[in-house]
Amino acid sequence: MSGYTTSGAQQPSTGAAADASTIDIHSRAVSYTCGDCDGDVQLKRGEPIRCRNCGHRVLYKKRTNRMVQFEAR
Amino acid sequence: MTALSAEELLKRKTLKVGVETVSNQQSTDFPGHWPGESHEWDLEHFKQNARVEFVKEVSPLDITFSLVGVDTSFANALRRILIAEVPTLAIEDVFIYQNTSIIQDEVLAHRLGLIPLRGNRDAIRWMKWYQKDEDVPDHEPKNDENCVRLSLNIECKWKEGGLERAKQGVTDPNELYENHSVYARDMSFEPWERQTEKFGEDPVRSSHPDILIAKMRPGQQIELLMHAYKGIGQDHAKFSPVATATYRLMPTIDILRPIVGADAKKFARCFPKGVIRLDKVSAEDEQSHPEECAGKEGELKAVVDDPSGDSVSRECLRHPEFAKKVKLGRLRDHFIFKVESTGQFDSDELFLESVRLLKVKAARIKRGLEAVDR
Numbered sequence: 001m002s003g004y005t006t007s008g009a010q011q012p013s014t015g016a017a018a019d020a021s022t023i024d025i026h027s028r029a030v031s032y033t034c035g036d037c038d039g040d041v042q043l044k045r046g047e048p049i050r051c052r053n054c055g056h057r058v059l060y061k062k063r064t065n066r067m068v069q070f071e072a073r
Numbered sequence: 074m075t076a077l078s079a080e081e082l083l084k085r086k087t088l089k090v091g092v093e094t095v096s097n098q099q100s101t102d103f104p105g106h107w108p109g110e111s112h113e114w115d116l117e118h119f120k121q122n123a124r125v126e127f128v129k130e131v132s133p134l135d136i137t138f139s140l141v142g143v144d145t146s147f148a149n150a151l152r153r154i155l156i157a158e159v160p161t162l163a164i165e166d167v168f169i170y171q172n173t174s175i176i177q178d179e180v181l182a183h184r185l186g187l188i189p190l191r192g193n194r195d196a197i198r199w200m201k202w203y204q205k206d207e208d209v210p211d212h213e214p215k216n217d218e219n220c221v222r223l224s225l226n227i228e229c230k231w232k233e234g235g236l237e238r239a240k241q242g243v244t245d246p247n248e249l250y251e252n253h254s255v256y257a258r259d260m261s262f263e264p265w266e267r268q269t270e271k272f273g274e275d276p277v278r279s280s281h282p283d284i285l286i287a288k289m290r291p292g293q294q295i296e297l298l299m300h301a302y303k304g305i306g307q308d309h310a311k312f313s314p315v316a317t318a319t320y321r322l323m324p325t326i327d328i329l330r331p332i333v334g335a336d337a338k339k340f341a342r343c344f345p346k347g348v349i350r351l352d353k354v355s356a357e358d359e360q361s362h363p364e365e366c367a368g369k370e371g372e373l374k375a376v377v378d379d380p381s382g383d384s385v386s387r388e389c390l391r392h393p394e395f396a397k398k399v400k401l402g403r404l405r406d407h408f409i410f411k412v413e414s415t416g417q418f419d420s421d422e423l424f425l426e427s428v429r430l431l432k433v434k435a436a437r438i439k440r441g442l443e444a445v446d447r
Binding site for chain 1: 163164165166167168169170171172173178179181182183185186187292299309311
């Protein structure tokens with residue numbers, strides 16, 4: 001399972017967010033939601049994908065705070 | 074042109090409503106129809122005949138009035154201007170920062186756009202158009218005069234002890250969660266520059282605060298900004314200032330022979346309430362209509378009270394006893410308008426605004442024609 005903790009898991013899910021890669025990704029913690037207990041899980045690069053609270057191994061990526069513009073039509 | 078009798082004029086402008094047919098719908102008061110009569114459009118004639126009568130006012134946002142003595146084209150122009158050309162403020166751009174509710178961003182934006190807004194009317198009138206297309210000459214960037222900013226920031230949370238109650242089997246969301254329903258009242262106005270002073274105590278807000286925008290569950294949140302601009306209904310229905318602006322023609326009911334006794338009650342039931350009144354048969358009726366009224370003084374008799382309330386269902390024509398005694402019709406030049414505002418302006422203001430816009434359009438045509446002549 002630890003094989004999944006490569007840079008692939010840290011890439012921004014939107015794909016368009018190129019600015020994130022320029023920041024130091026080694027120290028940045030990314031927050032996920034646990035699939036079982038719904039708690040917040042902070043993960044850093046290289047850490048096993050596992051909920052600290054309940055040990056569940058399925059985590060969900062959160063939506064970014066990136067602004068999206070829509071026309072109200 | 075010889076003066077026509079009032080009887081002839083009334084006959085000309087009355088539509089005949091038969092059992093299965095409507096006849097005499099076409100207006101005939103135009104030049105060349107009646108030999109020897111002019112019927113040219115004349116300002117004096119218009120001034121003398123056109124009038125507006127207020128029937129009843131349910132509320133300032135829902136009025137009914139009569140526009141009498143004008144052609145259908147005129148009444149219809151006003152109705153269409155009310156629906157599609159009176160400018161109002163509506164949300165046009167939505168900037169979504171976070172939306173984890175189950176309602177999709179596009180759908181949420183669309184719902185927000187349809188929310189009717191209200192606010193200080195003078196300030197809304199003071200506002201100018203915003204041109205979305207940046208390539209147009211003298212494009213104005215967004216400023217306090219053409220853009221109203223609103224925000225919606227809300228997060229659903231468990232109530233104190235809500236989780237325990239859920240475990241006990243409570244399912245009522247009101248007892249379990251905070252902010253589980255997002256209403257139009259949760260939007261807040263973000264005035265900038267002169268807007269603070271212009272809108273003052275009357276901020277931009279929804280005219281119907283109980284409109285449900287979305288439903289959420291704990292952990293979900295909505296965070297967004299909105300830009301509202303001025304627009305017209307022609308562009309999008311959200312800019313239309315009226316929910317409905319309709320008119321119908323004034324119904325006429327002529328009772329040709331008296332309807333008395335039990336028949337009178339049955340006749341009254343053929344119409345909506347308030348249309349037919351029941352009076353007593355008088356001594357004069359006995360003399361003028363001995364066939365129906367002889368020896369029936371004091372009995373009930375059907376009298377037309379207020380034909381404007383009639384739905385023209387023609388129910389009375391289905392009964393053979395009434396078919397010969399009553400004549401239904403509609404007046405071609407009497408329009409009963411019903412203007413229901415969405416809340417930004419009062420209905421009477423909207424009607425006056427539609428008249429003003431029609432004038433502006435007429436002036437534009439006149440200028441165009443003058444340019445052609447030259």
